[in-house]
Amino acid sequence: MIVCPNCNHSNPDGATQCEACYTPLPVMTNCPNCGTAVQEDASFCGQCGYNLNQETSIPTIATPSSSASSPLPATVVGTDEPNTSQSPPDINPVVVEMSSESPVPPDVEEISSPPESPEPASNIDLEKESESPPPPPVPVPASGSSATHLQLEQASLLHVQTNAKIEIPSHLSVVHLGKPGGPIPPDIDVSGFPNSSVVSRVHADIRAEGGIYYIEDVGSSNGTYINHIVLPVGNRHKLRAGDRIALGKEDKVTFIFQLS
Template structure:
């Protein structure tokens, strides 16, 4: 009889699953000593106590020796070509006059074969600084104001970060004096400032009486406008004192 491990129901020896709970039943074998029915995974017989390990399958060896490949008939390789020895180094030793050989006169020998070739001269620091300064000058941008009414060009100072525009006064002398242009009476003595930040130019009105106009649009006091090439700057109303901003 096979006892169900789940419900302990006794089943016939040929049963595969339990008749009561349908649990798969363990496989059975016969004890080689007493002939009693025992489970195949049992280590000892329940009737006679004999060890059942002899019926277990031999353990698979963990190490499998590698198979040795049969001998292959490998043909002999041809011998390599002999190495070519390098040319011996010949040191340039000046000839020594002996009693049997005449001395060599350097004046009559070939100067091209004996005189070393001088390397090209390196640039002096003065030349290097001059080259760098010339490159720096080429990279500098210049800004100008073109007076529209008289076609007069005014170069903006390159060494100032704040350029004052107006007419002569005792408080802030102008860097761009417009007193000599027609209708300059509408321009305040302290009219506008151009501020330079790197290569960017800004203009702002600093409290003029008649205002500053950028492209015919009034510029509020305290605000600033980034100037771009072609912008038209009018000092005062009526577009009577106007300039075109240019860069090169």
């Protein structure tokens, strides 16, 4: 059953509109970790805290460089590596082929290379050719780039009923909304606004994580509504500029989330 956030009427599962007052109903789904019903756009499960937006990382497979996969030619002259063939380690391969046809091996120092044979490349030249080009330098964003500008955006709440603007403290990772007198003092005190009696002393929290803001109801008496849809207790909603936040029922204490 889906309970209407406006009139508390019990609607059948799968309903998208209240049968009694025709209020749009929140779309529910199940947490993949514990199976608890949560709102479809929730970021975290209110029962087990499971991150509903996590993505599976794809492992990166390293590709061997061309220098490791391309062995040096077997006929390179003057290499420092030991020769694994049956020829003596210090004798030129061309000399071995010529000496195999003669009954008496000639002196190695007196045999010169055939004039038509091209001069083999040295090991240093081959290693230079096999080396991969160095990767291009990674550009460093300038101090006035758009990415830096996004990190410096100031979040604020615009009170709809009085048109008063409240800046969200940027040095706090968790900002408490409520009224004085509770176990946790509020960072944003709404007791001075009209109809603040519908707001609990410990009502809701706004969290900043990596430049992204989330709001969650922490067990208020009259609930927290995002764009006229009730936010289940423990569920986090990712705030976007222009979101309408109502603390309590009947839209009496309402704020617009802003980024500037």
